[in-house]
Amino acid sequence: MTELYSSTPTALSRRTTLRAAGGGTLLLGLGLTGCRSAVSEAEAPAGKAATEPERGGTLTVAINSDFTPSLLFAQSGQSLQQRLIYNTLTRYDDQLKPQPELATSWEYAKDGRSITLKLRTGVTYHDGRPFTADDVIFAVKNLQNPVRASQLRATAAAVAGFEKHGDHELVLKLAHPVNNLFDLFEFMILTDRNSVEDAVTGKKLNGTGPFKLTKWSPGAGLGFIRNEKYWQPDRPYLDAVEFRVVPQADALLSSLRTGQSQLSFDVPGNNLATVATTPDLALGEYATGAGALYLGVNTTVAPLNDKTVRQALAWGIDRERILKQVLGGHGLASATPWPKSSPAFTEAGRTHYTYDPGKARELLKSAGHSRLDLPLLHLGLPGDTAVAEAIQYDLKQIGVQVTLQPTDPATAQKKLISQSMPALWTMGHGFAQVQPSTLAVSAYPFNEAKNTSKFRSAAYTKVVREAWTTPATGARANALRQQITDTLLDEAFIIDLVIRGSVQVSAKKLHGVTLNKFAYLNLDDAYLAG
Template identity: 30%
Template sequence: MTFSRRTFLQGTTAVALASSFGVKAIAAPKRGGHLRVAVATGSTTDSLDPTSTPVTWGFINLATSRNTLVGTDHAGTLIPKLAESWEPSSDLKTWVLNLRKGVTFHSGKTMTADDVVNSLNLHRGENTVSPAKSLLSPVSNVKADGANRVVISLESPNVNFVNLLRDDFLVVAPSKDGEVDRTSTDGTGPYVLESWEAGRSLRYKRYENFWDLNNYGFFDSAEVVVIQDNAARMNALRSGQVDLVNSVDLKTVPMLKRVPKIRVEDTPSGMYYGLPMLTDVAPFNDNNVRLALKYAFNRQEAVNKVLLGHGTAGNDHPIFANDKFNDPTIPQREYDPDKVRFYLDKAGLQSLEIPLNVAEAGFPGAVDTAQLYASSAAAAGIKINVTREPDDDYYERVWLKKPFCAAYWNQAITNDARFTEAFLPDAPWNETHYNNPRVTELVVKARSTLDEGARASIYHELQRIIHDDGGLLNPMFVNYVWAMKDNVKRPEKVSTLGDLDGYECIARWWME
């Protein structure tokens, strides 16, 4: 297979992360001020380790104190970060990254290719528990070629590979003698982490030697606090204790919009709230049971009553309607008690009783969602026993362990990333324990398919398989709803690859 540079550039544009929304900023960025952010999720098990499984607290820290090799600009297009440029081989199996020169860690250490190699290798190998392990599983070798070049070899072609290096976990940390201190506070990001308490707070000051202070690092300092209680978080904003909150209590949106000098923003995204089932655990190992459970959910009711209209109905696969690879021909699954009974009958069941373990840490509104689901399912012959779990440690105790639970997923970097992370059998975050050889075959095939139309057909088939056979019950895609003081400003367009501008609210926003 031949692959010209022009074709590569066209391919990069084709997979650009262009799912961004926003309103126009009032003024150009300026320096100064102290930003106080309150977020809804954090856990005492959170750490600085980029191979751990963080929630919002941890993701913000990765985006604030550290850097990935590539990133996305305000329009969602792939841009250089610590890698200044990149070049694939003609067969798409070797990628050369040219590193930005003169980048220093907060400690003063100069970043080298060895730091990059060792940081990427943290997420590789049999013993790693990194969520990014599956993204790098096709990598056969990572090596330094001098102080400022890294060569990455793949076992098979991947047109999207460089996009995967945007993943939040793939930050670069300092290394010594081939080892990375995974819990170090040291990074190359626009802010120095001055102090932190696991899952509770973070405090930063601007790093004056950051490599791009023209576009990042406008606040003098910033802090993040975790306030899980919705009312307390909203009160902290109204009383002036914080400047910015995420996961606005949707019932309070009309009231917040009437508060002087507070601005509420509603941003459509590809983030979804899901109810994953373990497909290797009875009764979820029977697809007839899975289909019965999918038809027992009234999605529009959840959008109306839980999201209060701040989102759209999901369709049991992970690709957002605005994604260019979304298959619009897949019929929207609706609540249908007759089909519930039909599939229960095919499974040889007259009725069904199952547990559902949820917490607000799974996603905001998960408890109300579960109760609505239990009510609609009961009318169709399924009894769902809802257990509310404690929020703390939910993702360590419940997710990936209980056979039916609640979880959220941010918008995928690429379709390849989502199917690789969540639906391949060896993926650490395969939350449904799904193992379908056809899915694996199609994911690998899409990576080497240059023609965008042909690649779209592959992704369409993947969506249909997950929709018809997978263990994901995806009730709804969710808008990000933030509230902030009116003097907190942001770029005209924001990333929807994660909450609060792809978690870069401290890195990219400013204060008027």
């Protein structure tokens, strides 16, 4: 039987101070991981112990793009609010070991074909309805529905049956073993089965989480109040939370520096040096990163159907310059998707493609090309535009003329899901921060069965499926991960550039903020001191 862990959230971790100089400090892998706080108890005001939380107050969070209800069940840049409204079954600790949330314990069958969950009692939805096993059954079936566009649909679809033992014990029967079931449990929000259609239109978001949604003002933001009947005793500490949409980088930075906002994860990297010199603000970084920036390639558009051309693009981009100039040095230049916290990370993979415009030109020439003209779609946000401009400049040096196509985040996400991207696009991806098999069976850019690049390979499918159904530890698991990495590097249908630093900017009076592995904001223990 899996050990019944304490459900008390993880303690606050050490604050890492970022260098104010232009290059910044590389912080990935220094112990601030995705389910821990990036701000330290040591930052409590003088005379105020961080172990004595204060109650009350409103926290304002600055975000750079609005909530998109239609993407509620897909991982995107608009997922920050998920954990305020909804709980999940489990959450990972720093070592990817699952901890209880609404599932208090679990036991796998010896053959790996079923798992028994014991569920927390005394939990109610915001409307007063009790949480039961039926809500878990609904949540799984909901993600199995292709309409929901969930990246973890394949894992949800591996659940082939359910067996209830009362209201608070449930057996999930699996069609085949999978090694990323707890990725699903951390990702899957336990939404209200009676109002799900209202949820995806933004009319009603009814969950079991620490805060209730009071308003959604499209284009302006979200408002939340404390859930007085939250299942975790005496939590949350805050009375209210406001998400304020501030799309312009300068205005977002100003809102933090003037105290109009107390928290943001959307400050562009090249602005972080300014933040580091602001006395009332703290900076911290999560070791799992904030996903990777990448160049996507539509392999059905000639001559990008030739992997030699794709490899030329991979050699032709200066990753270190993007890291320094666009991200302020916060992150990791990498040709692979894996952060240093991933068991799939290798230094050889990270440096497989370095900046070599001469080699890029030679490869293009060998494929019969001296000049190409291609469109490049990108998000019309300041940081994303800067990445696109850097790619445009680098590719021009090797004879590839790029026309930029800015678009809004919601439209870009829909194009990503529907495989309707132009020849080239640049965005960010996640899913490399959890079990490595999840990336290739779940993330839209990498999905072995139906990816945005329209890349198909029987060999890629075979190794991904084997990696997904093989136990996650041991020599065989490591070999399969390496095969996936080698395929990604050789085929170059997704060209990874930089693992972004997941940087938290917060008022020094704010404590107890955490993120889960899918960047859901957890404010159960958050409070404002003074």
